[in-house]
Amino acid sequence: MKSLRDLVDDCNNVPHSLDRWVAELNAARRQGADDDGPHGFAFLTADGVRVGLLSPPVTAALAAESDAITVVSATELEVTRHASDGADAFAARSQRLAAITARWRAASRFPALQGWRDELYTVYGAGGVPAFTVERAASGLLGVRTYGCHLTAYTLPVGAAHPHPDLHLWIARRSLTKPTFPGMLDNTAAGGLPFGQAPFECMVRECAEEASVSEEFARDNVRPAGAVSYYQRQDHLPSLGGVAGPETQFVFDLQVGDDFKPVINDGEVHGFKKVRVDAALELMRQGEFKPNCAVVLIDFLVRHGYITAENEPDYLEIVHGIHRPLEWEFPGPARF
Amino acid sequence: MKSLRDLVDDCNNVPHSLDRWVAELNAARRQGADDDGPHGFAFLTADGVRVGLLSPPVTAALAAESDAITVVSATELEVTRHASDGADAFAARSQRLAAITARWRAASRFPALQGWRDELYTVYGAGGVPAFTVERAASGLLGVRTYGCHLTAYTLPVGAAHPHPDLHLWIARRSLTKPTFPGMLDNTAAGGLPFGQAPFECMVRECAEEASVSEEFARDNVRPAGAVSYYQRQDHLPSLGGVAGPETQFVFDLQVGDDFKPVINDGEVHGFKKVRVDAALELMRQGEFKPNCAVVLIDFLVRHGYITAENEPDYLEIVHGIHRPLEWEFPGPARF
Numbered sequence: 001m002k003s004l005r006d007l008v009d010d011c012n013n014v015p016h017s018l019d020r021w022v023a024e025l026n027a028a029r030r031q032g033a034d035d036d037g038p039h040g041f042a043f044l045t046a047d048g049v050r051v052g053l054l055s056p057p058v059t060a061a062l063a064a065e066s067d068a069i070t071v072v073s074a075t076e077l078e079v080t081r082h083a084s085d086g087a088d089a090f091a092a093r094s095q096r097l098a099a100i101t102a103r104w105r106a107a108s109r110f111p112a113l114q115g116w117r118d119e120l121y122t123v124y125g126a127g128g129v130p131a132f133t134v135e136r137a138a139s140g141l142l143g144v145r146t147y148g149c150h151l152t153a154y155t156l157p158v159g160a161a162h163p164h165p166d167l168h169l170w171i172a173r174r175s176l177t178k179p180t181f182p183g184m185l186d187n188t189a190a191g192g193l194p195f196g197q198a199p200f201e202c203m204v205r206e207c208a209e210e211a212s213v214s215e216e217f218a219r220d221n222v223r224p225a226g227a228v229s230y231y232q233r234q235d236h237l238p239s240l241g242g243v244a245g246p247e248t249q250f251v252f253d254l255q256v257g258d259d260f261k262p263v264i265n266d267g268e269v270h271g272f273k274k275v276r277v278d279a280a281l282e283l284m285r286q287g288e289f290k291p292n293c294a295v296v297l298i299d300f301l302v303r304h305g306y307i308t309a310e311n312e313p314d315y316l317e318i319v320h321g322i323h324r325p326l327e328w329e330f331p332g333p334a335r336f
Numbered sequence: 337m338k339s340l341r342d343l344v345d346d347c348n349n350v351p352h353s354l355d356r357w358v359a360e361l362n363a364a365r366r367q368g369a370d371d372d373g374p375h376g377f378a379f380l381t382a383d384g385v386r387v388g389l390l391s392p393p394v395t396a397a398l399a400a401e402s403d404a405i406t407v408v409s410a411t412e413l414e415v416t417r418h419a420s421d422g423a424d425a426f427a428a429r430s431q432r433l434a435a436i437t438a439r440w441r442a443a444s445r446f447p448a449l450q451g452w453r454d455e456l457y458t459v460y461g462a463g464g465v466p467a468f469t470v471e472r473a474a475s476g477l478l479g480v481r482t483y484g485c486h487l488t489a490y491t492l493p494v495g496a497a498h499p500h501p502d503l504h505l506w507i508a509r510r511s512l513t514k515p516t517f518p519g520m521l522d523n524t525a526a527g528g529l530p531f532g533q534a535p536f537e538c539m540v541r542e543c544a545e546e547a548s549v550s551e552e553f554a555r556d557n558v559r560p561a562g563a564v565s566y567y568q569r570q571d572h573l574p575s576l577g578g579v580a581g582p583e584t585q586f587v588f589d590l591q592v593g594d595d596f597k598p599v600i601n602d603g604e605v606h607g608f609k610k611v612r613v614d615a616a617l618e619l620m621r622q623g624e625f626k627p628n629c630a631v632v633l634i635d636f637l638v639r640h641g642y643i644t645a646e647n648e649p650d651y652l653e654i655v656h657g658i659h660r661p662l663e664w665e666f667p668g669p670a671r672f
């Protein structure tokens with residue numbers, strides 16, 4: 001049985017001294033290497049600002065792309081801004097990275113690209129301005145910050161307020177054929193935030209796509225409630241040799257009545273069930289949830305007074321572990 | 337007019353590279369000093385674990401207390417554990433620090449001690465175990481983590497849910513004679529967490545002491561909702577030359593009806609008023625609130641969907657800035 005702290009630590013498991021961690025990993029690698037070239041972990045930069053962390057195989061592959069990437073040092077690669085890009089370095093960088101990742105996909109260079117989504121993620125650079133876009137399936141390769149939206153739909157007895165022992169949470173089981181975390185438990189609806197869409201619009205769309213919730217109902221009742229952030233080693237991508245993802249999930253609550261029932265729609269979800277809060281906590285502790293979905297539920301239960309300083313010894317470590325200040329490492333959006 | 341980001345940054349204004357910040361401050365000081373002794377900023381440790389950050393005048397004063405303090409280096413002082421303390425180093429350390437701070441108070445050594453409260457704060461050491469207690473008025477001198485509880489009482493129109501433009505917040509004006517932030521706006525009730533009391537009990541007590549809210553009503557209706565944390569230079573203690581406080585405030589919500597009215601009681605509060613959410617935001621932006629009370633309100637407004645990723649460009653910086661992971665610098669409680 002996992003503690004709540006274990007669940008948070010599973011999700012937020014990159015040491016907070018990122019520079020030191022990377023230096024140690026590279027020092028260990030170099031003991032067996034015969035040169036000091038860009039083959040270890042390296043930071044990816046744009047306009048001199050760090051935007052991602054590359055694993056050794058991706059570092060080596062990107063360093064060879066001399067038209068798009070400048071090798072600044074063994075531990076820093078720069079997404080090149082050519083003089084000819086003029087004002088639109090954003091478009092030029094995005095196009096070059098799109099060409100590279102498409103080529104890697106065609107050559108089956110990285111298994112992660114087999115999950116190609118035809119969906120763009122935005123990577124923010126200096127001043128929170130978009131530096132480039134990248135295909136969603138390739139974002140993990142670049143170790144860039146990514147964003148998503150997660151919804152928790154719940155019922156309370158009529159007239160009851162949080163916290164109440166008869167709180168019920170609608171949880172999803174992921175499709176058994178999903179490439180990542182198949183069959184694990186998930187929040188009511190969730191999805192990655194694509195280029196050009198703001199979080200609320202994304203959440204409303206995902207409600208319809210994943211749970212058949214009408215746009216009108218979602219727009220009137222879905223409530224923004226903050227964000228969780230964590231930095232997680234992507235152990236489900238072992239071929240990348242230790243890549244890590246700094247992720248932010250905008251969280252939304254949706255109180256519904258007993259007549260509400262989410263319905264599967266787009267094949268991402270195997271099915272839904274409504275579970276009492278005590279049973280949900282039990283499932284979390286048994287490790288049944290996709291790790292970041294457990295973190296979203298933990299945040300919900302802290303905000304609504306179910307997890308408290310009195311009943312949870314690791315209360316502050318949990319509150320802080322789910323709100324990692326990722327801006328300390330990489331810029332985020334100045335706005336959506 | 338301040339932005340919400342300004343308000344958060346006012347409160348969380350210690351650089352996140354604490355070691356580097358202290359090293360830079362000390363390097364600047366040493367250019368004018370004629371030795372390398374413990375006269376700059378220094379970390380305070382217990383059992384070898386950092387528990388606080390001492391300003392230069394306090395470093396010098398503590399370094400002279402050779403019965404209670406071991407000078408480990410120019411930048412580290414250790415709260416001594418004598419062989420004779422046996423198992424009860426906690427009591428022995430607490431007694432020695434109590435004697436020192438009482439002597440300093442009698443000698444008017446530090447103005448901050450004129451606000452003596454006869455109230456003990458707990459400082460946690462290795463493993464989250466209490467390392468010692470210290471008089472509340474002296475906690476700022478030692479730069480240790482401190483904890484408090486803040487309540488936001490509010491009304492919504494009958495049947496309405498968050499977010500609603502007619503949300504009204506009960507805010508307090510601090511007594512004009514308080515030593516810190518006199519006359520500024522505050523949350524409905526708030527107080528420091530004393531040694532031996534858990535957050536919920538502390539909040540219930542403060543509700544009665546500061547706002548005349550009955551214990552029974554508070555116990556039934558006050559809802560824990562997380563915690564905010566930040567690391568703030570204590571510019572209201574200029575005689576300390578730059579001391580900083582790593583603070584955590586447990587936050588609580590209290591929905592009340594139109595018949596609810598907080599009443600002043602213990603002289604800490606000048607008066608209460610109920611303000612609409614838009615007016616409260618205006619007062620915050622005008623800098624009328626004590627900084628950490630503005631942060632508590634910002635957290636409330638994020639959790640309940642008033643401040644969103646769409647209407648606030650610095651949304652993530654705000655969410656992260658009010659949840660600083662202070663455990664990265666100093667241990668917190670393993671439990672209360």
